[in-house]
Amino acid sequence: MNGMPQVHYNACPVCGSTQIRPVFLAKDYTVSGEVFPIEECSACTLRFTQDVPDQESIGPYYKSEDYISHSNTRKGLVSRMYQAVRTRTMQQKAAIVERYTGKKTGRLLDLGCGTGTFLNTMKSRGWEVAGLEPDADARAMAKQLYHLEIAPSHEIYQLAEAQFDAVTLWHVLEHVHELHEYMDQLKQLLKPAGVLLIAVPNYTSRDAAIYEQYWAAYDVPRHLYHFSPKAMEVLTARHGLRIRKLLPMWFDSFYVSLLSSKYKYGSTHYIGAGLHGVSSNINAAGNTRECSSVIYVIRKEQEI
Numbered sequence: 001m002n003g004m005p006q007v008h009y010n011a012c013p014v015c016g017s018t019q020i021r022p023v024f025l026a027k028d029y030t031v032s033g034e035v036f037p038i039e040e041c042s043a044c045t046l047r048f049t050q051d052v053p054d055q056e057s058i059g060p061y062y063k064s065e066d067y068i069s070h071s072n073t074r075k076g077l078v079s080r081m082y083q084a085v086r087t088r089t090m091q092q093k094a095a096i097v098e099r100y101t102g103k104k105t106g107r108l109l110d111l112g113c114g115t116g117t118f119l120n121t122m123k124s125r126g127w128e129v130a131g132l133e134p135d136a137d138a139r140a141m142a143k144q145l146y147h148l149e150i151a152p153s154h155e156i157y158q159l160a161e162a163q164f165d166a167v168t169l170w171h172v173l174e175h176v177h178e179l180h181e182y183m184d185q186l187k188q189l190l191k192p193a194g195v196l197l198i199a200v201p202n203y204t205s206r207d208a209a210i211y212e213q214y215w216a217a218y219d220v221p222r223h224l225y226h227f228s229p230k231a232m233e234v235l236t237a238r239h240g241l242r243i244r245k246l247l248p249m250w251f252d253s254f255y256v257s258l259l260s261s262k263y264k265y266g267s268t269h270y271i272g273a274g275l276h277g278v279s280s281n282i283n284a285a286g287n288t289r290e291c292s293s294v295i296y297v298i299r300k301e302q303e304i
Helices: 077-101 117-124 136-146 153-158 179-189 206-214 229-238 250-265 270-284
Strands: 020-027 035-041 047-049 107-111 128-132 164-170 190-201 241-248 293-300
Touching (some): 077 190, 077 241, 128 153, 164 179, 206 250, 206 270, 229 293
Parallel strands (some): 107 128, 107 164
Antiparallel strands (some): 020 035, 190 293
């Protein structure tokens, strides 16, 4: 896949600072086997993948049966574990939406909705739902599995303003090339008291520190950005948004540690990876800012 048009950053894609430095090289273990540089901004602490394929060229990097959100695969023990836990996590996410919107029913947009599992969960609870997804195969599967009509992600700019009580991005923002354009549009789509829920991996977690360049949540080149809580605060503030709450995603430390163990050693060390997942969660128990993945509950500044 070499030779595709690439994005090279001379400044931080979140804050614009030119104080950027190389951290290490990370390998694409899912599709291409290629290696990509990861750099860090000294100002806002964002890490980002350098020389990624541009928006029009990155599609082939998602074409793998191992990419669970697009394929719904049960191939391999780790994927089966992910699927087993997913029903419970869908209900937990639904409860978070209802808690922070204060509504039992409403209008919800799920951006990067994959095969539509979360949308189906919310629909079954009485919500009016809409979904956007860039991958045509995932959209087709959403229709086949749940009878959901999912639109391509670029249609986000055609949606009417102030129509959603909740907009959710579950491990999606790190994939978005048009980062600032999306943030502006997400703000416009929210009703005045609407809630934006963004879940992203957190490279300041203990499991990330343990596995370093093998940490599966770097997932280059599909993950363009690697957020810290500080970087998320800077990003949201730039768009007139404010983080109201940080919520932990406890399962992610185990799932990511299992994959990371496979990447580092060539095969999964289940006991060691499990212990690293426990260690990461214990470390984050008193400080969600150090959890393996974090859900950011975000509102418009005037609603704080």
